[in-house]
Amino acid sequence: xxxxxxxxxVDINVNMGPQHPSTHGVFRMVLTIDGERVMDVEPHIGYMxxxxxxxxxxxxxxxxxxxxDRTDYxxxxxxEQAYCMAVERLLEIEVPERAEYIRxxxxxxxxxxxxxxxxxxxxxxxxxxxxxxxxxxxxxEFIQDVFEEVTGExxxxxxxxxxxxxxxxxxxxxxxxxEVLPGAKRGLDDLDMLMTRNEIVAARTKGIGxxxxxxxxxxxxxxxxxxxxxxxxDLRKDKPYSIYDRFDxxxxxxxxxxxxxxxxxxxxxxxxxxxxxxxxxxxLPDGPIMPEKMPRRLRxxxxxxxxxxxxxxxxxxxxxxxxGGDKPYRLKIRSPSFCNLSALRAMTIGNYVAxxxxxxxxIDIVLCDVDR
Amino acid sequence: xxxxxxxxxxxIWLDSLLGILAVVALMTVSALMLIWLERKISARIQxxxxxxxxxxxxxxxxxxxxxxxxxxxxxxxxxxxxxxxxLAPFAVFVPTFLGFIxxxxxxxxxxxxxxxxxxxVVAVTGLSFVGFLMAGWASDNKYALLGGIRAAAQLIxxxxxxxxxxxxxxxxxxxxxxxxxxxxxxxIPLFVWQPLAFFIFIVAALAExxxxxxxxxxxxxxxxxxxxIEYSGxxxxxxxxxxxxxxxxxxxxxxxxFLGGWGWPLGEEAGxxxxxxxxxxxxxxxVVFFMWVRFTFVRLRIDQLMSYCWKVLIPLAFLQIFLxxxxxxxxxxxxxxxxxxxxxxxxAMYIIYRAVDTTPREVRMVPARGGGASSVPVxxxxxxxx
Numbered sequence: 056x057x058x059x060x061x062x063x064x065v066d067i068n069v070n071m072g073p074q075h076p077s078t079h080g081v082f083r084m085v086l087t088i089d090g091e092r093v094m095d096v097e098p099h100i101g102y103m104x105x106x107x108x109x110x111x112x113x114x115x116x117x118x119x120x121x122x123x124d125r126t127d128y129x130x131x132x133x134x135e136q137a138y139c140m141a142v143e144r145l146l147e148i149e150v151p152e153r154a155e156y157i158r159x160x161x162x163x164x165x166x167x168x169x170x171x172x173x174x175x176x177x178x179x180x181x182x183x184x185x186x187x188x189x190x191x192x193x194x195x196e197f198i199q200d201v202f203e204e205v206t207g208e209x210x211x212x213x214x215x216x217x218x219x220x221x222x223x224x225x226x227x228x229x230x231x232x233x234e235v236l237p238g239a240k241r242g243l244d245d246l247d248m249l250m251t252r253n254e255i256v257a258a259r260t261k262g263i264g265x266x267x268x269x270x271x272x273x274x275x276x277x278x279x280x281x282x283x284x285x286x287x288x289d290l291r292k293d294k295p296y297s298i299y300d301r302f303d304x305x306x307x308x309x310x311x312x313x314x315x316x317x318x319x320x321x322x323x324x325x326x327x328x329x330x331x332x333x334x335x336x337x338x339l340p341d342g343p344i345m346p347e348k349m350p351r352r353l354r355x356x357x358x359x360x361x362x363x364x365x366x367x368x369x370x371x372x373x374x375x376x377x378x379g380g381d382k383p384y385r386l387k388i389r390s391p392s393f394c395n396l397s398a399l400r401a402m403t404i405g406n407y408v409a410x411x412x413x414x415x416x417x418i419d420i421v422l423c424d425v426d427r
Numbered sequence: 428x429x430x431x432x433x434x435x436x437x438x439i440w441l442d443s444l445l446g447i448l449a450v451v452a453l454m455t456v457s458a459l460m461l462i463w464l465e466r467k468i469s470a471r472i473q474x475x476x477x478x479x480x481x482x483x484x485x486x487x488x489x490x491x492x493x494x495x496x497x498x499x500x501x502x503x504x505x506x507x508x509x510x511x512x513x514l515a516p517f518a519v520f521v522p523t524f525l526g527f528i529x530x531x532x533x534x535x536x537x538x539x540x541x542x543x544x545x546x547x548v549v550a551v552t553g554l555s556f557v558g559f560l561m562a563g564w565a566s567d568n569k570y571a572l573l574g575g576i577r578a579a580a581q582l583i584x585x586x587x588x589x590x591x592x593x594x595x596x597x598x599x600x601x602x603x604x605x606x607x608x609x610x611x612x613x614x615i616p617l618f619v620w621q622p623l624a625f626f627i628f629i630v631a632a633l634a635e636x637x638x639x640x641x642x643x644x645x646x647x648x649x650x651x652x653x654x655x656i657e658y659s660g661x662x663x664x665x666x667x668x669x670x671x672x673x674x675x676x677x678x679x680x681x682x683x684x685f686l687g688g689w690g691w692p693l694g695e696e697a698g699x700x701x702x703x704x705x706x707x708x709x710x711x712x713x714v715v716f717f718m719w720v721r722f723t724f725v726r727l728r729i730d731q732l733m734s735y736c737w738k739v740l741i742p743l744a745f746l747q748i749f750l751x752x753x754x755x756x757x758x759x760x761x762x763x764x765x766x767x768x769x770x771x772x773x774x775a776m777y778i779i780y781r782a783v784d785t786t787p788r789e790v791r792m793v794p795a796r797g798g799g800a801s802s803v804p805v806x807x808x809x810x811x812x813x
Contacts, residue, residue, distance in 0.1 A: 310788075
């Protein structure tokens with residue numbers, strides 16, 4: 056007698072990462088898939104954990120700067136800015152005009168390079184065979200050259216100091232920045248033409264991974280992720296730090312909060328950053344780059360401060376607790392990648408495997424920033 | 428005559444052997460050149476130089492790569508299904524090469540002249556999906572399995588519109604013999620009479636070749652090479668070679684069936700060399716087109732790929748066949764063929780245009796000067812904690 060048996064279907068687990076081309080570093084997500092559909096996602100982080108917060112507790116205030124480059128290694132200047140701002144708030148140091156301008160110029164250029172990196176890598180996630188990457192990298196490289204001329208480094212700049220910057224910019228700095236800006240604009244236009252109107256890009260990204268404004272806020276998203284969902288929250292506008300209240304620029308705000316909006320917001324944000332740089336470079340004053348009387352050894356009072364900047368990925372905050380002395384008692388980094396990544400599961404479930412890659416790409420995570 | 432491959436040595440086995448040797452030699456060399464060409468074209472599109480070191484303009488780069496691949500260790504995962512794993516490259520490689528047997532390069536230069544040439548080429552090359560499925564299953568790797576299943580689904584689906592498009596063309600030409608199809612196109616090539624079929628053929632060929640925007644089975648950023656993920660060395664290079672041979676076959680088929688092969692526009696009396704040159708020029712045109720597409724489009728998703736095939740291409744191909752049938756049965760003028768097929772192509776474009784929401788989406792710009800407060804209050808509201 057033939058016994059009828061129902062075929063049982065089993066979901067399979069696919070281990071995406073830590074070695075996978077589209078996890079942007081050592082990130083592992085365990086996808087439970089039913090055919091091509093993602094039923095569950097379990098993110099595993101921590102591969103890049105280096106205990107930097109603890110390390111900073113054992114360094115004096117200037118020594119901790121180097122560590123800030125190593126969290127979000129695509130937007131280093133902004134991390135340094137946040138750290139230096141925290142120390143300056145703690146010690147009540149006034150930063151001279153020129154140093155503030157130099158900082159703003161470098162930070163905004165850094166935002167442009169970071170977004171170039173996003174646009175290139177995002178294209179690869181969607182399936183470009185490297186074309187978006189080379190276009191993104193061409194102009195990024197020219198800006199990187201300026202950074203190298205200013206700081207002597209290509210990746211770990213370590214250029215900002217509590218109170219200002221470590222040395223003055225080279226004499227031809229203004230001219231060099233003016234030289235790279237048209238190229239950066241052209242690069243953004245190239246990528247715009249390559250991707251924005253492309254039918255397949257639209258079909259792949261519109262409506263994918265959409266997150267409502269309430270959910271975005273509840274998940275603690277910040278930066279382009281939050282602005283794509285419809286909020287115009289930007290620390291440069293809402294809690295102006297440094298000298299951002301002196302510049303004219305727009306905050307691009309999306310309306311659907313999907314992958315496509317995140318892409319558009321970042322593209323536009325890079326353009327606005329170029330606008331800020333153009334204004335700042337015109338106004339760059341002469342003067343000192345450090346306050347006149349800086350102690351050799353920075354000693355803080357017993358206090359707690361929080362300083363946050365609008366990083367390329369969102370709010371990058373430094374929470375600093377001092378119990379006196381020349382070292383922080385506790386240093387906490389509020390990294391945007393970590394908070395944005397936390398929403399991955401909510402966005403991915405129910406989509407296809409290919410969408411999971413696109414959504415992860417649209418978060419624009421830096422794993423060193425997630426794990427710290 | 429030097430180039431006369433139909434030259435009868437007298438021994439049927441020797442003849443076949445010579446033919447096969449000619450195919451393998453020609454195709455391997457062509458595939459190597461195609462790899463070089465693809466790297467150069469991609470470099471051109473991506474503002475790079477491409478291979479420059481080995482030989483003039485890097486011409487020998489692929490040879491060097493081939494030598495390197497042969498020298499590599501032939502790895503097999505411990506848990507792999509041994510025989511299926513080791514035979515899979517052949518199951519992809521052999522059918523692709525078999526397709527060449529029936530392809531006429533000029534009027535009397537082909538390994539074999541088959542009366543069912545179109546049918547044979549499509550049937551034989553369509554077999555290669557078995558190899559992808561074998562490789563995907565035997566590797567004992569989830570990416571490979573996913574890729575293999577994707578490949579099977581995609582290749583079987585796109586076989587249908589491709590065959591239907593070729594059927595429509597054969598109806599007009601009145602033959603399945605590739606030589607006769609070329610002769611039919613003496614004055615006007617078939618892509619003029621059947622633009623819709625040509626379009627469907629190109630799209631289906633892209634899908635059959637697993638090239639962007641249809642490289643879903645091997646998607647680098649999703650399944651990391653798909654069925655090939657566990658292969659290394661010479662076995663991997665066989666997959667690689669097969670994919671470029673496939674590119675050449677479909678380009679040749681397109682050049683012969685739609686672009687008039689060696690005939691149009693020079694006619695039958697042009698010299699042998701000129702005819703060969705013409706065939707290869709048209710083939711190269713298609714090859715370069717396929718490569719160009721590869722580097723300027725992103726990948727579709729598997730469900731979009733499937734619905735595009737079954738909801739758009741296949742109904743349109745059937746429509747084309749139906750209209751061709753009407754025209755041929757009632758003996759209406761040839762112009763109707765062009766008219767109906769052109770209308771079908773316009774319809775296809777309209778469907779694609781309507782299916783994808785390409786309305787440019789503008790981002791709202793909120794001016795930030797002097798630090799205004801946010802218009803949307805950012806605070807955790809009571810929508811329920813997640």
